[in-house]
Amino acid sequence: MESAKLLSAIIETAIDGIITIDDKGLIESINPSALKIFGYEEQDLIGKNISVLMPEPDKSRHDGYLHRYQNTGEKKIIGKGREVKGLRKGGSEFPFRLAVSEVQLHDRVIYTGFIHDLSKEKEAEEFLKNYTIELEELVESRTKSLKQMLYELQEAKEEANLSLEKEKELNRMKSRFVSMASHEFRTPLSSMQLSVVLIEKYLQTSDNAQILKHLHKIKNAIASLNGILNDFLSLEKLEAGIVAPHYDTFDVVKFSEELTEEMQLITKEDQIIIYQHTGSESEINLDQNLLRNCLMNLISNAIKYSGEHTLIEFSTEISKGHYLFTVKDNGIGIPQEDHAALFQPFFRAHNTGNIPGTGLGLNIVLRYVNLMDGHIHFESKPDSGTLFILSFKRKTK
Numbered sequence: 243m244e245s246a247k248l249l250s251a252i253i254e255t256a257i258d259g260i261i262t263i264d265d266k267g268l269i270e271s272i273n274p275s276a277l278k279i280f281g282y283e284e285q286d287l288i289g290k291n292i293s294v295l296m297p298e299p300d301k302s303r304h305d306g307y308l309h310r311y312q313n314t315g316e317k318k319i320i321g322k323g324r325e326v327k328g329l330r331k332g333g334s335e336f337p338f339r340l341a342v343s344e345v346q347l348h349d350r351v352i353y354t355g356f357i358h359d360l361s362k363e364k365e366a367e368e369f370l371k372n373y374t375i376e377l378e379e380l381v382e383s384r385t386k387s388l389k390q391m392l393y394e395l396q397e398a399k400e401e402a403n404l405s406l407e408k409e410k411e412l413n414r415m416k417s418r419f420v421s422m423a424s425h426e427f428r429t430p431l432s433s434m435q436l437s438v439v440l441i442e443k444y445l446q447t448s449d450n451a452q453i454l455k456h457l458h459k460i461k462n463a464i465a466s467l468n469g470i471l472n473d474f475l476s477l478e479k480l481e482a483g484i485v486a487p488h489y490d491t492f493d494v495v496k497f498s499e500e501l502t503e504e505m506q507l508i509t510k511e512d513q514i515i516i517y518q519h520t521g522s523e524s525e526i527n528l529d530q531n532l533l534r535n536c537l538m539n540l541i542s543n544a545i546k547y548s549g550e551h552t553l554i555e556f557s558t559e560i561s562k563g564h565y566l567f568t569v570k571d572n573g574i575g576i577p578q579e580d581h582a583a584l585f586q587p588f589f590r591a592h593n594t595g596n597i598p599g600t601g602l603g604l605n606i607v608l609r610y611v612n613l614m615d616g617h618i619h620f621e622s623k624p625d626s627g628t629l630f631i632l633s634f635k636r637k638t639k
Contacts (some may be wrong), residue, residue, distance in 0.1 A: 259338075259357035263292045267308050270352065279359050281331035292355075297329045320353070321343050325360065327377050365537070366445050366453065374438065377460070436507050459504070487529035487613050489637065494558050494565070495524045501534065502556060505541045511552040515541065519561035525638045528565065532610040539603045540569040540630050546597060547628070548573035560636075567632040576622040584620070595623060607632075 251558045259276025263269055269287050276601050277284060278294055287294070293304040307318060323341040328335060345352050383437040408464045442554040444452040463610045502517040510513065535557075559566040578585065580591040585608045611618050614634055622628035 259355075259359070260353045261292070261295075263355070265308075265351050267292050267305055267311065271392070276357055279330075279357060280328065285548075286331075289449070295329055297327050297335050300326070301329070306378075306617075313607050328357070337364050361449060363445060366448075370438070370441055370445070373460075400582055403611045407498040441621045461505070487532055489527050489529055491525055491527045492530055493524050494504060494526045494560070495519050497530065498537075498556065498558050499532075501541075503539065508542070509545050509554075510548075510550045513545060513548065513554065515554045515556055518555075518557045519559070520557065523560045526560065527563050528634060532614060533567075536610050536632060537567060537569070539607050540613070543603060544569055544571035544573065544628070547571065547594070563636055565634045565636060568629065570627065573630055575589075575624040575626050576620075577624050581620075585618075607637065 253273050256273055259279045260271075260273045261269060261276050262271045269290055269292055272282075272284060272287055277287075280287075286507075291305070291595050293301045294305060299522050311317065311320065319340065320342045321344070323339060325337060326340050327335050328338050339358040339360055341356045342429055343356075345354060345604075364515055392448075409420040437457070441453050441457065444450075498519065502515050504509055506515050506566040541554065541556060548554065552572050555568070555570040557566075557568045559568075574593055576591050577593055580589075583589045584591070588606040612633055617630055619631045619633070620629060
């Protein structure tokens with residue numbers, strides 16, 4: 243008796259729909275979830291043929307399916323699961339996953355169907371598909387914009403009839419521009435790609451909170467792409483050294499925790515970024531965008547040049563006169579003979595092998611640090627990892 247009550251309670255409270263039919267296809271029982279899914283009252287369905295819940299052509303074919311199985315024993319869906327269409331009371335169709343089991347009960351056979359409504363999952367898939375198309379269109383649009391700008395640079399060179407030296411300089415700037423764009427676009431694009439993968443994962447569990455979280459990260463990455471593109475449109479001014487930092491006061495702990503969370507998304511297997519802050523104060527006064535680009539570059543390099551199952555240490559410190567930012571890894575390190583040229587554009591250490599990179603990242607970091615009147619220091623040995631320290635003098639508000 244207790245077992246029967248327990249079974250009844252489980253069926254009545256199940257999230258998925260459960261329907262039982264006899265060997266003629268007539269509905270014997272239906273739980274509340276199934277009633278809710280199909281939009282019926284129990285008295286509307288008990289004793290009715292199960293095909294009333296099916297759209298054509300399954301509606302007309304169902305009895306034939308059942309008779310064929312009873313005569314031949316050939317299973318099409320019994321003992322298996324598949325995605326099918328259902329018909330609600332109002333006439334609308336919807337997708338659901340159906341699993342059917344056969345139960346021998348005394349001298350008769352009943353069939354039990356388990357119904358999982360896929361409407362929300364399909365809506366989310368459609369949303370993700372449309373959002374992916376929008377992202378692809380945005381990237382294509384930005385690519386066209388980049389090509390157009392390079393074309394206009396070429397046109398400007400021809401129209402202005404510059405001297406040979408200026409023509410060479412313009413070509414160098416064009417090449418440098420394309421290389422920088424490729425380098426700087428990689429991190430936000432990787433973040434978007436990983437977020438899309440995670441959204442696909444969370445769709446399987448209908449975890450809307452996580453889906454929204456990663457859609458938000460994609461939006462942030464798109465904003466970052468736009469910011470980077472706008473920076474590169476002013477590349478000539480940056481080359482001339484006339485781009486000034488914009489200082490504001492912000493919480494370095496919150497800033498660093500958010501950055502750590504974002505960079506953790508692109509780590510290798512079992513790579514962990516550990517963040518620590520030293521000092522009783524947390525507010526600093528620097529250019530937040532320039533600082534973010536510097537730290538993203540250093541942490542990205544730490545990830546890239548370290549193996550799996552490693553720790554990356556990221557720390558901030560506010561002392562009496564300075565702000566300090568430290569990134570330390572246990573990666574391949576930098577040969578001593580490469581230290582002197584490390585911050586030169588397009589330079590790459592000789593032990594990087596096939597690890598991708600343009601050799602521009604540290605040059606960009608150095609220029610941004612210099613714009614904020616800071617200093618950069620590093621220590622590194624082959625196979626012993628690398629330590630980078632950025633230091634900035636505290637500014638009076």
